[in-house]
Amino acid sequence: MAAEIQVTFDCADPAGLSAFWADTLGYRLQDPPPGFDSWDAALDAMGIAPERRNDASAIIDPDGAGPRLFFQRVPEGKTAKNRVHLDVRAAPGLQGADRMSALETECERLVGRGATRLRRFDPDLPLQLGTIVMTDPEGNEFCLD
Numbered sequence: 001m002a003a004e005i006q007v008t009f010d011c012a013d014p015a016g017l018s019a020f021w022a023d024t025l026g027y028r029l030q031d032p033p034p035g036f037d038s039w040d041a042a043l044d045a046m047g048i049a050p051e052r053r054n055d056a057s058a059i060i061d062p063d064g065a066g067p068r069l070f071f072q073r074v075p076e077g078k079t080a081k082n083r084v085h086l087d088v089r090a091a092p093g094l095q096g097a098d099r100m101s102a103l104e105t106e107c108e109r110l111v112g113r114g115a116t117r118l119r120r121f122d123p124d125l126p127l128q129l130g131t132i133v134m135t136d137p138e139g140n141e142f143c144l145d
Contacts, residue, residue, distance in 0.1 A: 006068045007086070010078075011138050014071035018057035020113055020137055021069055024088060027059040030068070078139045087131075087145040096123060103132050103144045110134060110144075 011017045022028055029039075036042035043053055057071045091102035100122065107117055114137035123130040132144040 004067075006070050008070045008072060009138075009140065010074040010076075011071050011140075012073065012077065013054065013138070014057040014073050015054045017136065017138055018059050018069070018071045020115070021071075022059045023113060024110060024115075024136075025059075025066070025069075026062070027066070027069065028062050030058040030060050082141045085140070086142045088142060090144045095129060099123070100130050103130065106144055107132050107134065113137075 009017060009021075018029065032039045032042040036045065040053075055073045059069050059071075061067075088106075090106040091099045094102055100120075103120075107115075111117055111134075116135045116139075118133040118135060118141070121128060121131045121133070129145075133141060134144060135141055
C-alpha cells in the first residue's frame with residue numbers, strides 16, 4: 001500500500017496562502033474537528049489565543065484524490081529557489097497554441113489573485129509541451145503545466 005502524503009508550505013500568512021491554493025486547485029478548507037461547527041469554536045475549546053489562530057491552515061481535495069496541503073507560519077522568509085514545486089495541470093490533453101492559450105488564461109487569473117508570472121517556456125516537442133513558471137503570493141515557485 002502506498003504511503004499517504006501531505007505537502008507542507010512554510011509561510012508568513014497560512015490563511016491567505018491556503019485560500020490562494022484552494023482557489024488555484026479547486027480545494028477547500030479542511031473541516032473543523034468533529035463536534036465543532038467552526039474552526040473558531042474548535043480553537044476556543046483548545047484554548048488557542050486569537051493572535052495564534054493564523055499559525056496554521058490546511059486544505060483538502062473535495063474528491064479525496066489529491067494530497068492534503070498544510071500551511072504553517074514560520075518566522076523567516078523565503079530565501080532561495082524551491083527544490084520541489086507543484087505543477088498545476090491547467091491544460092491537460094492540450095498541445096500547441098490551444099495549450100498555451102489555456103495556460104495564459106489561467107496565468108492571468110492567478111496574477112489577479114496575487115501570483116507573479118516569472119517566465120514562459122514555449123512548446124519544444126517532444127520533450128516540452130510548454131509551461132509558465134509563476135510564484136504564489138509568498139514567492140513559492142510553481143508551474144502551470
